[in-house]
Amino acid sequence: xxxxxxxxxSGIIFSIGLFGVLxxxxxxxxxxxxxxxxxAANINFVAFNRFLYPGQYLGQxxxxxxxTLAAAEIVVGLALIMAIYKNLKSVHVExxxxxxx
Amino acid sequence: xxxxxxFYLLASVVILAALGVVLLPGxxxxxxxxxxxxxxxAGVFALLGSDFVFAAQVLVYVGGIAVLILFVVMLAGNVxxxxxxxxxxxxxxxxxxxxxxxxxxxxITAYFSGITAQSAPxxxxxxxxxxxxxxxxxPFELVSVVLLASMTGxxxxxxxxxE
Numbered sequence: 001x002x003x004x005x006x007x008x009x010s011g012i013i014f015s016i017g018l019f020g021v022l023x024x025x026x027x028x029x030x031x032x033x034x035x036x037x038x039x040a041a042n043i044n045f046v047a048f049n050r051f052l053y054p055g056q057y058l059g060q061x062x063x064x065x066x067x068t069l070a071a072a073e074i075v076v077g078l079a080l081i082m083a084i085y086k087n088l089k090s091v092h093v094e095x096x097x098x099x100x101x
Numbered sequence: 102x103x104x105x106x107x108f109y110l111l112a113s114v115v116i117l118a119a120l121g122v123v124l125l126p127g128x129x130x131x132x133x134x135x136x137x138x139x140x141x142x143a144g145v146f147a148l149l150g151s152d153f154v155f156a157a158q159v160l161v162y163v164g165g166i167a168v169l170i171l172f173v174v175m176l177a178g179n180v181x182x183x184x185x186x187x188x189x190x191x192x193x194x195x196x197x198x199x200x201x202x203x204x205x206x207x208x209i210t211a212y213f214s215g216i217t218a219q220s221a222p223x224x225x226x227x228x229x230x231x232x233x234x235x236x237x238x239x240p241f242e243l244v245s246v247v248l249l250a251s252m253t254g255x256x257x258x259x260x261x262x263x264e
Contacts, residue, residue, distance in 0.1 A: 036119050042146075043145055075169070
């Protein structure tokens with residue numbers, strides 16, 4: 001197994017997540033696609049750490065920080081989605097247009 | 102040889118589950134597929150020899166975030182959402198953008214094609230603890246502040262309005 005296999009896997013997952021973010025109508029689906037993109041980035045960090053810097057662990061430390069911040073982000077995001085859903089009674093993003101200024 | 106078999110099995114599981122997250126019409130199936138995909142990514146971490154990241158991925162993502170998303174899927178949404186179309190009208194340009202991304206990523210990874218691992222992976226928990234409590238103690242504490250802020254924010258957004 002070479003580094004390029006892991007990078008290709010991560011690139012494919014990232015692109016699938018990007019497709020979900022661009023096309024999903026459901027806001028929870030968009031949030032799940034963002035999680036896919038974050039996981040693709042994590043695979044990249046760990047793979048570079050393993051193959052290019054074998055004796056160091058900075059990539060894994062970064063991944064731990066990313067996992068923590070992703071958990072914080074998803075908690076706030078889901079709380080916001082529930083608050084918006086209580087007001088608008090819809091989970092589709094094209095209905096989230098009351099902030100027109 | 103075993104590593105290649107495990108890698109291709111994990112990669113196919115992860116990619117199929119990721120496609121399921123994006124393409125399945127039912128959001129419940131999509132969330133379950135997300136759990137499978139995150140578990141597969143944890144397997145990739147284990148294959149890369151990073152034991153603590155594997156454990157953290159299983160604990161936080163598969164055990165925490167996937168379950169949280171399942172709860173919100175069950176709480177939010179109407180029954181009629183199952184019948185509505187799940188993707189918007191811009192799927193063709195989005196597909197072109199994503200195909201371009203995949204193509205360029207595969208081109209870039211060709212630069213790293215000859216690199217293999219020099220040594221077997223070692224357990225990393227001791228070194229990670231040394232880094233997190235030594236050189237990176239300040240970001241480590243800042244992250245706990247961020248977690249506290251996000252918890253407070255979630256309670257604030259999620260509470261019922263006072264009458």
